[in-house]
Amino acid sequence: MSYPADFRYTKEHEWIKSDGKTATIGITDYAQGSLGDIVFVDLPKPGAEITAGKTFGSVESVKAVSDLYAPASGTVTDVNGELATAPEKINKDAHGSWMMKVTLKNPGELNGLLSAADYEKFVAEEGGH
Amino acid sequence: MSAAETITPVIRRTALNSVHRQMGAKMVEFNGWDMPVEYPSAGGIIAEHNAVRTGVGMFDVSHMGDIRLQGPEALAAVQHISMNDASRLAVGQAQYSAMLYPQGTFVDDVIVHRLGDDDYLLVINAGTREKDFNWVRDNTRQFKCKVENLSDDFTQIAIQGPKGVDLLQKLTDANLSAVKFYWVTRGTVCGLRNILIARTGYTAEDGFEIYVPSDEATSAMVWNKVLEAGKEFGAVPCGLGARNTLRLEGKLPLYGHEISDTINVWEAGLDRFCKMEKPEFVGRVALEKAKSAGVKRTLVGLEMVERGIARDGYKVLDDASREIGYVTSGSYAPFLKKNIALAYVPSEFGNVGSTVKVEIRGQGVKAQVVPTPFYKRPKKA
Secondary structure, three states, rough: OOOOOOOOOOOOOOEEEEEEOOOEEOOHHHHHHHHOOEEEEEEEEEEEEEEEOOOOEEEEEEEOEEEEEEOOOEEEEEEOOHHHOOOOOOHOOOOOOOEEEEOOOOOOHHHEEHHHHHHHHHHHHHOOO | OOOHHOOOOOOOOOOHHHHHHHHOOOOEEEEEEHHHHHHHHHHHHEOOOEEHHHEEEEEEOOOEEEEEEEOOHHHHHHHHHHHHHHHHHOOEEEEEEEOOOOOEEEEEEEEEEEEOOEEEEEEEEEHHHHHHHHHHHHHHHOOEEEEEEOOOOOOEEEEEOHHHHHHHHHEEEOOOHHHOEEEEEEEEEEEEEEEEEEOOOOOOOOOOEEEOOHHHHHHHHHHHHHHHHHHHOOEEEOOOOHEEEEHHHHOOOOEOOOOOOEEHHHHHOHHOOOOOOOOOOOEEEEHHHHHHHHEEEEEEEEEOOOOOOOOOOOOOOOOOOOEEEEEEEEEEOOOEEEEEEEEEHHHHHOOOHHHOEEEOEEEEEEEEEOOOOOOOOOOOO
């Protein structure tokens, strides 16, 4: 699996794609693969504030619940409603299945995140993928 | 915590461990065993689960334990340590039962197979193998019977699902159509003679469990032949993930969840497997008292009404958000496509249709008590 070069990544396996002011957030292909069949996604509502490094929601596979961690701070402007009824879309296309859009509070935070190459290296060490 | 200070428990492996790894199974630690939780190559838990409901799936369940009781007083010993009535078993018949502590709570649940006149095989859980064996040995000393721990002697493969009978029939000379559910036979399987074949399982589906010698070469040979013979039926390897969701849909108890050393038979709703007309068995006296004292909590099936998945250990709340019980097992149910759970609640909340809440990440999420089992396999036409 290739990780888009224009995304940034967290060690908790979220991706974020930003134009400098706003951003789109989801979870990585590695994350969906380790979770297995995703059956439930719990996301904040538009207007909610998220804080870098803090949980903003959760994703559940058949067997486990995992917290989602915000890659950056900001205000939620849109949530992908499709995932409420079809969470399995994340398994099929993790990098295309965005979870929410945010207005960034401090775009500089993204500099602290992993590049695609670094993330790929990180998951290779973590999971032997 | 540094690695040097940690006492690493020995993780046990079944004889099929390397086969699972070669097949790309995701492995997890379960009760001290390194076991496959799912096979991404088979499509993962949901696909595995539904293969068992509609076709056939196969499981390595070699982590299960086996205790054999043989001798002139083997029946008396089994009767003493188990709550069902083993005197009703014909040779070749099996029954679901449980071993109890004197206080009427569970040592473990067990399948009792009568292999011969004075020859019984108890199939027990992986996590309780040593405890169970010690308990059986200590509680049967007064009987003339030999108690053997055969847990490491078998590779146990479960072939489960409506097509299981057709699959296994390709590999054995035993006439499987003559073997009824919860009966056992012996036959040649994959060229191996005198193999124990039981029409049992833990999936709420028809199926078989075969007990083959536990050396790696034989185990791998049988596993691969079953998989190969199953191709025409769409057979898939299944892991513990699907095993858990399958048994949950069928409300089959899991030790440490629905049954434990603090839960009694009445609470667990296993009355029909507990034969109080038997004059004596360990736990009977306490159970009689518990019954007359009244059963205060009961195991119920819940279906989530609002969005959310109840998980093991989550609190159950009443309408006023007071804590009234807890979830023992909960999951998305892959065949029923609902979020279901089993939970202990006070008996007054046990009626079908009662509404409760399950606390999920701090929120009370509405659920309803529904009839169980959630899933019952269709009767053959």
